[in-house]
Amino acid sequence: MTAANAASQPQQSRRFLLLYALAVAGGAVAYVPFLTILLPVQVAAFDSGSAVKLLGLLAFAGAIAASLANIGFGWLSDLSGVRRPWIAAGAVLSGVLLSAMRLVEDTTTLIALIIAWQFALNMMLAPLAAWAGDSVPDAQKGMLGGLLAIAPAMGALSGALVTIPGFAVTEVRPMVVAGLVAAMVLPVLIFGNPRPMPALMDKSAPRAATTRPRGTAARMWLARLLVQIAEAALFAYLLIWFRSVDAEFGDNDTAILFAIVLALAVPLALLAGRWSDRAERPVLPLTIGSGIGAFGLVVMGLAPSLTIAIAGYVVFGLATSVFLALHSSQTLRVLPSPRTRGRDLGVFNLTNTVPSLIMPWLTLALVPVFGFDALFMVLAALSVVACILLMTLQRRI
Structure with a gap:
């Protein structure tokens, strides 16, 4: 598609894009503070001696x-032909289950409630992701990806907010x-x-399958x-x-650094996303991001000091x-068909959940024997492979 053709394509309203990005950020707020702060605190209150084991099980x-x-709720929203009722029901139900976490007093009930909460949460998240595919044309997917970078930052900020001393007692935090x-x-x-956007919802023929090379x-x-x-x-x-690297580096230092990186990533993602729309190079920022x-x-x-270690993390984190923000929006280009958009995004969502199953075993296999240096080199090799895979798609989508 040429620049002239892109300019002639219907554009989604900026109001919807901003409100949609806010909703996706709400999805991050729904799980980031709970999984990273509130749940570990609650588990430790049960039995601090077995907290690590229980958190791993959860x-x-x-x-x-x-x-x-x-996958399931994405598919159901495909079959029903509507997204909003699923999103609303998931938001309400996940909020109710999250608020009920404070009432749990045994591990078996907690595990069951976590599973139920995950189902309710994804009843909201899966159709919400598919809604962007229904509503945002290709010419605006870079901008959408930039706006989605707000979500991780808002998730981290919400965790800091609900744990401010005196702001909310522990039992009330899930409700907040x-x-x-x-x-x-x-x-x-x-x-x-x-x-x-009728062109995005045309179910008469598979959209990406007929316009993209196999394997994209x-x-x-x-x-x-x-x-x-x-x-x-x-x-x-x-x-x-x-x-x-430095025993004096504390948890607050890490939290501050993490928040700074997420905050700086937002304008960078917006700039990269807008550029990719205008230049019609949707994959190039992804290729560069994985390489950097x-x-x-x-x-x-290789870091010999804390300063170099922090610099390396800032480069990686940004x-x-x-990469992850822009990839989320550009993925919508390559899905096989509008009729299974929600289900297919659920399959793509496995890239968010499967790493949490792989990563502990990879770390345990490398760090105790070879140290973190070896782990980082293996992870770098994985990122290089990702860069090469994307390099072959430069002009294909």
Whole structure:
């Protein structure tokens, strides 16, 4: 599609794009503070001696439930032909279940409730993701990806907010999170009113299958999986690694650095996304992001001091944050058909859940024997493979 043709294509309203990005950020708020802060605190209150083991079990069960639920509810929203009722029902039900977490007093009930909450949460998230494919034309997918970079930053900010001393007691925090999610998701359901995009909803023939080379979707899927494995490893073990470099580096230092990287990634993703729309090069920012991410991991693996270690992480964190945000929107280009858009996005969502199953085993196999240096080099190699996969798609989508 030429620049002139792109300019002539119908554009989605900026109001919908902004409200949609706010809703996606609400989706991040729905799980980030709970899984990273509130749940570990609650588990530790049960039995601090077995907290690590129980958290691992909950993470495993939750990842399996999320994977199945995302595919299932995406598919159900395809079959029903509507997205909003599923999003609204999932937001309400997940909020109710999250608020009920404070009443749990035994591990068996907690595991069951976590699984139920994951199903309700993905009842909201899966149709919400597919709604963008129904409503945002290719010429605006770069801008959409840039706006989606706000979601991780809002998730981290919400965790800091609900844990401010004196702001909310421990028992009330899940309800505060549920209220924040409702306030962020409901506006797009009530006021979004996206402009109809008949070309995106034409179910007479598979859209991407007839216009993209074979294997395009698979390469996009694998590239994201490889980068997500690296991102998941850093998310889980960043503090431990920093302390192995400098024992004085604390949890607050890590949280501040993490928040700064996420905040800086937002304008970078917006700039990269707008450029990709105007230049009609949707894959190039992804290729560059995965390559720079690999470079950052190499710097981390070779870092002789805390300063170099922080610099390497900043490079990696910025590159992969931009990559993941833009990949989420550009994936919508390569899905086989509008009639199975929700289901297919659920399959792509496996790149978000499967790394949490792979990463612990990879880390345990490498770090105790070879140290974090070896782990970072392996992760860098995975990112290089992702870069090569995307390089072959430069002019194919």
